[in-house]
Amino acid sequence: MTDAQGKGDKSARSQMLGAVRRALGRGPLDATAAAPLERRLADHPANLIPARTDRPAPAVLDLFVQMAEAVSTTVDRVADERAVPAAVSEYLARYNLPSDIVMSPDPVLDVFPWHERPLLSIHRGRSQGDDPVSLTPAFAGIAETGTLMLESGADRPTTLNFLPDTHIVVLFADQVVGPYEVAWNRLRAQQAAAGGGMPRTVNFVTGPSRTGDIEQKIQLGAHGPRRLHIVLVEGRSPAAGKESEGGIGPAADGPRP
Amino acid sequence: MQSTSHAFKDNAQRALHDPRLQRAMENLRHGFQERRRVAAAALPEFEQLRDIARDIKNHTLANLDWYLERYEEKVLASGGHVHWCRTAAEARETILAICRSAGARTVTKGKSMIAEEIALNDFLEEKGIEPVETDLGEYIIQLRREPPSHIIAPAVHLNQDDVEDTFRRSHTDLPADRSLGEARELCDEARTILRSKFLAADVGITGANFLIAETGSSIIVTNEGNGDLTQTLPKVHVVLASLEKVVPTLEDVSTILRLLARSATGQEFSSYTTVSTGPRRPGDLDGPQEYHVVLLDNGRSAMLGTEFHEMLRCIRCSACMNHCPVYSAVGGHAYGWVYPGPMGAVLTPGLIGIDEAGHLPNASTFCGRCESVCPMKIPLPKMMRHWRERQVERGLGPAAARWGLGAWAFLASRPALYGLAAKLGAGVLGRLGRRKGRFAALPLAGGWTGVRDMPAPEGRTFRDQWAERNRR
Amino acid sequence: MENTPAASPCRVGLFVTCLVDLFRPTVGFAAVKLLEDAGCTVVVPQQTCCGQPAYNSGDKARAKQVARQVIAAFADVDYVVAPSGSCGGMLHEHYPELFADEPETALAAQHLAKRSHELISFLVDVRGMKRVDARFEGAVTYHDSCSGLRELGVKQQPRQLLRSVEGLSIRELPGAETCCGFGGTFCVKYPAISDRMVTDKAEDIRRSGAGTLLAGDMGCLLNMAGKLSRLGVPVAVRHVAEVLADMADRPSIGAPDRK
Numbered sequence: 001m002t003d004a005q006g007k008g009d010k011s012a013r014s015q016m017l018g019a020v021r022r023a024l025g026r027g028p029l030d031a032t033a034a035a036p037l038e039r040r041l042a043d044h045p046a047n048l049i050p051a052r053t054d055r056p057a058p059a060v061l062d063l064f065v066q067m068a069e070a071v072s073t074t075v076d077r078v079a080d081e082r083a084v085p086a087a088v089s090e091y092l093a094r095y096n097l098p099s100d101i102v103m104s105p106d107p108v109l110d111v112f113p114w115h116e117r118p119l120l121s122i123h124r125g126r127s128q129g130d131d132p133v134s135l136t137p138a139f140a141g142i143a144e145t146g147t148l149m150l151e152s153g154a155d156r157p158t159t160l161n162f163l164p165d166t167h168i169v170v171l172f173a174d175q176v177v178g179p180y181e182v183a184w185n186r187l188r189a190q191q192a193a194a195g196g197g198m199p200r201t202v203n204f205v206t207g208p209s210r211t212g213d214i215e216q217k218i219q220l221g222a223h224g225p226r227r228l229h230i231v232l233v234e235g236r237s238p239a240a241g242k243e244s245e246g247g248i249g250p251a252a253d254g255p256r257p
Numbered sequence: 258m259q260s261t262s263h264a265f266k267d268n269a270q271r272a273l274h275d276p277r278l279q280r281a282m283e284n285l286r287h288g289f290q291e292r293r294r295v296a297a298a299a300l301p302e303f304e305q306l307r308d309i310a311r312d313i314k315n316h317t318l319a320n321l322d323w324y325l326e327r328y329e330e331k332v333l334a335s336g337g338h339v340h341w342c343r344t345a346a347e348a349r350e351t352i353l354a355i356c357r358s359a360g361a362r363t364v365t366k367g368k369s370m371i372a373e374e375i376a377l378n379d380f381l382e383e384k385g386i387e388p389v390e391t392d393l394g395e396y397i398i399q400l401r402r403e404p405p406s407h408i409i410a411p412a413v414h415l416n417q418d419d420v421e422d423t424f425r426r427s428h429t430d431l432p433a434d435r436s437l438g439e440a441r442e443l444c445d446e447a448r449t450i451l452r453s454k455f456l457a458a459d460v461g462i463t464g465a466n467f468l469i470a471e472t473g474s475s476i477i478v479t480n481e482g483n484g485d486l487t488q489t490l491p492k493v494h495v496v497l498a499s500l501e502k503v504v505p506t507l508e509d510v511s512t513i514l515r516l517l518a519r520s521a522t523g524q525e526f527s528s529y530t531t532v533s534t535g536p537r538r539p540g541d542l543d544g545p546q547e548y549h550v551v552l553l554d555n556g557r558s559a560m561l562g563t564e565f566h567e568m569l570r571c572i573r574c575s576a577c578m579n580h581c582p583v584y585s586a587v588g589g590h591a592y593g594w595v596y597p598g599p600m601g602a603v604l605t606p607g608l609i610g611i612d613e614a615g616h617l618p619n620a621s622t623f624c625g626r627c628e629s630v631c632p633m634k635i636p637l638p639k640m641m642r643h644w645r646e647r648q649v650e651r652g653l654g655p656a657a658a659r660w661g662l663g664a665w666a667f668l669a670s671r672p673a674l675y676g677l678a679a680k681l682g683a684g685v686l687g688r689l690g691r692r693k694g695r696f697a698a699l700p701l702a703g704g705w706t707g708v709r710d711m712p713a714p715e716g717r718t719f720r721d722q723w724a725e726r727n728r729r
Numbered sequence: 730m731e732n733t734p735a736a737s738p739c740r741v742g743l744f745v746t747c748l749v750d751l752f753r754p755t756v757g758f759a760a761v762k763l764l765e766d767a768g769c770t771v772v773v774p775q776q777t778c779c780g781q782p783a784y785n786s787g788d789k790a791r792a793k794q795v796a797r798q799v800i801a802a803f804a805d806v807d808y809v810v811a812p813s814g815s816c817g818g819m820l821h822e823h824y825p826e827l828f829a830d831e832p833e834t835a836l837a838a839q840h841l842a843k844r845s846h847e848l849i850s851f852l853v854d855v856r857g858m859k860r861v862d863a864r865f866e867g868a869v870t871y872h873d874s875c876s877g878l879r880e881l882g883v884k885q886q887p888r889q890l891l892r893s894v895e896g897l898s899i900r901e902l903p904g905a906e907t908c909c910g911f912g913g914t915f916c917v918k919y920p921a922i923s924d925r926m927v928t929d930k931a932e933d934i935r936r937s938g939a940g941t942l943l944a945g946d947m948g949c950l951l952n953m954a955g956k957l958s959r960l961g962v963p964v965a966v967r968h969v970a971e972v973l974a975d976m977a978d979r980p981s982i983g984a985p986d987r988k
Contacts, residue, residue: 013341016500016554020322023561029323037323037505041471044506047309050302050515067525105542126542129456145526154540162485180511197335198472200537200544201489204530209482212522213394213410214440215281215417216288222393222444223451224482224529270921582908586925620919622912622926623785624875639826645787658918662783666791669747669777670798676777683751694985695958704917708924709955712752712966712983719745719754723773 046181053144053178060143064176065232067146071207072220073228080235084170085117087231092120092133095227097166102131106155109137109170126157127164134160134225135168139190139202140183141176141230147206148230149183151199161203167225173234180204258376258404260609262593265616269587278588281416285407289579292523293630300519310516311634313509314570317470318561324470324503325552331473335535337548345375348553352377352462352495355549356386359493361459367477367484368392369464370408370573371497371553373595374608377462388462389454391483393447400427406589408596409521409575414588417443451483461487461545465498466572467513468550471506474534475550478517478527485531494533494545499553501569507532513572516632520576556608564643568603570633577627577637583620592617599627599637606644615653618644679718687716741769742806744799744820744845746813747778748947749968753982756947759974760812760848767856774802779811779819784827785913793831796824800837808855809845812970813946814877815913817847822880847877848970849945853886860893863975870902870939871969872930872953874946878906887945887969894972900939904930911952927956935962941981943969954983 021027029037053060065075078087092099103109105124114122127134136156140149148169152158161167177183191197209224220226261268272278297303317324329339342348348371356364364381366372366388378388378399390399394412398405400423405411412420421437424446437443463484465475475496477484488494504510518524537544560569578584578598589597594614596604602617618641627637648654668675690696690713698706705711741764749756761771780795799820803809811817824838824845852858869891877883891899910916910926917923930953934942942957942964944950954966965981980986 017322019558044508046508047512157542159543184507198534202532206526210480211393216284217440219444222481622908622915624908625879649787669795672775691986695983704920710958712954714752719750719757
């Protein structure tokens, strides 16, 4: 930006804020008036949370699957980490999809015995735009609407969530929460523990890409993935659990055991 | 965008006699309304959430300056920039400067009504920068050089064969024998063309559904994923947002998001809701290197604190137009500027003036359906009436209507005289109309009898008969 | 009649509405009968109009001029009842708004608003009416007029009473909650749009298969009756009160008087 631009901004800024204050009939808020606002941001209280997810943990998990399937996400429930590579290759075979996978560099994905499926050709990194299949972890699953929550990070490039035709997400059952608010608090806890604020991006993904722009007829795969597939890992083996750092584990505030 | 709002009547007339448009509008009548009804009914807390969402926005607007400053502080802390722009011209120049400093030749765009409001595409083209719309509907109308006719379904006025024609005309290297007869094939064609544009763009410009004061984040909600590719792939991401988009916390936005998709498309949640905070972080493999927010006023602060204040709660879901019988009769282009339907009838006069947009708040039956479905409980009919009041205060409006109202008021405030006039009128019309029961034409009532009969009065007024009954 | 055991006697001022007065006095007499059946004493104060034409045209000064008379005329009745959701809504919802900037009248406007009701919802919700003593042979369909529906919550009450009419069956109208295109001055200011709306409405009425269309507002009824007759759709049109008061022996709205 040029200097002139910067100065223009500055006077525009004070004029805009001034116009807002004049319209509200007051000057800048003093510390007393601002205190409740500060508190609102610091405490970020939840508003009304729909009762839909008020149910025991197994039922929350079932709700997640049901809501995800309702928006054309496919879900494969597997017993534990060891079953993941087989589930992935079977999914690809079932839909006659290529077995070239671009996968997040995240070490949480190392717990799966990929070597047992040598026909899967796995490459780690971001997507360049011509990858047929991506595989990523997620931060959380939100049962309320069957939504995946994926956060960006050095190990979690977000191009994987949007460019490939098929997006496979590996999600652990203990990552599934009821409403959005619980997921936000888990994210805040994770980020605070890592000493940072918000990740660059948080993607809430609810089903494959879609459009209704032509005569309101729903078409999947407008620009993003045509297929969204979740491999839901119901149990964690104790040994593998230790390796799953980086936010994939449950946080203390979750409603789940 | 050049307004034709003053010509609303002519625009509407044309639209009503456009069979292709009318066919396309059928989809709207039977799609959005039913889906919204089902989605709202499936969430028992929906009505309570509307009250809470209204309160969240009211609270934010009452403290807008404070939340904007806090939002800015957080954007800066995350490595982003905030550009305060009072007018459309300032916003255009700011965006141009960002594009130039990035050496941009092509910019991709996520759907943004504010970009339409400031006529950004024409401006960038003039300056030698190619803007590429990436939302499918927006892309189609960009190829046709038309404005959007709906705020979330910009090509809702078109039929599938219109889209096929458009692609055949614009995608010149398309083989003539390539089949494009299915919506699926049209989507795939657009996907292929736009994929290369996404990867080539230097700057990505998106709007924002919300700005979060707590975190300095911007939020976009899409179904196609185009907004995400727009903001993730180029080296610069520009967020273009008006200042009333700010909400306090992630919890607050979660509440409003529960209403947005349900009210808009009738989905429980849109496919993609993305929360962006600043540029690429050290070690990141993707994401923009620069993150700019262009924060636009363009008439908003002038609505704050007036009788149009509540309009600033609008989250642009489109429920009002989806349920508006006038919108569904004439379509969005008839309104003549960026924002159609009931929300446009209130917002447009505020942004481009009541002299130009005077028809818009008048072209309503006040049926109230818009307000009844508005997730933010904006009293749209009431505010349309306020615009009518402003017109009367300023002596605008047709002279005949003013005289008619004057004569009516003269009589209506003189009960005895009024009673006599009514008695005479009812008597004469009753006698004349008794045989047929109706009039096919009446002097001075062409507006009515041009399209429908006028039922004849029974003959004697109620009060005349009542007086007689009480005399007996 | 097994109505209103609980409701105490009361004095109701009938707000006749200008369209009822001029076009369809039968509706006024039907309202009187229904109110008397519900144990009310009915008076008809000197009146003209509620002021809505001016109010909705943005002419607050003239709307106030007319409204002031209404407030004065109905000052000493227990309730003000209008056979119209539109005028009822004006009195109940909009008078307090209209006088919000005039403290000296605002109180009186609020006082009036609190006592003001649309006829059918008054009978059911305030007077506890459960059924009527009436007979009507045939299928009817019912259009929910916008103001009554959205400002005053008139929806189930007319249907509940209609179900008690001997010989009558209800065929629900597709799009019953969609505006008919009347909208007061709208229908003459934007006749082409209004025409499209009422044409669609007429088609829905035809599709309902009912021989009679009922609604609770004369404006909408005149609009729909006028369109149905222009299109030659053989559906009789009446105010719902006529049927409920067993006074549907008069020619329907827009039909020839064969007396």
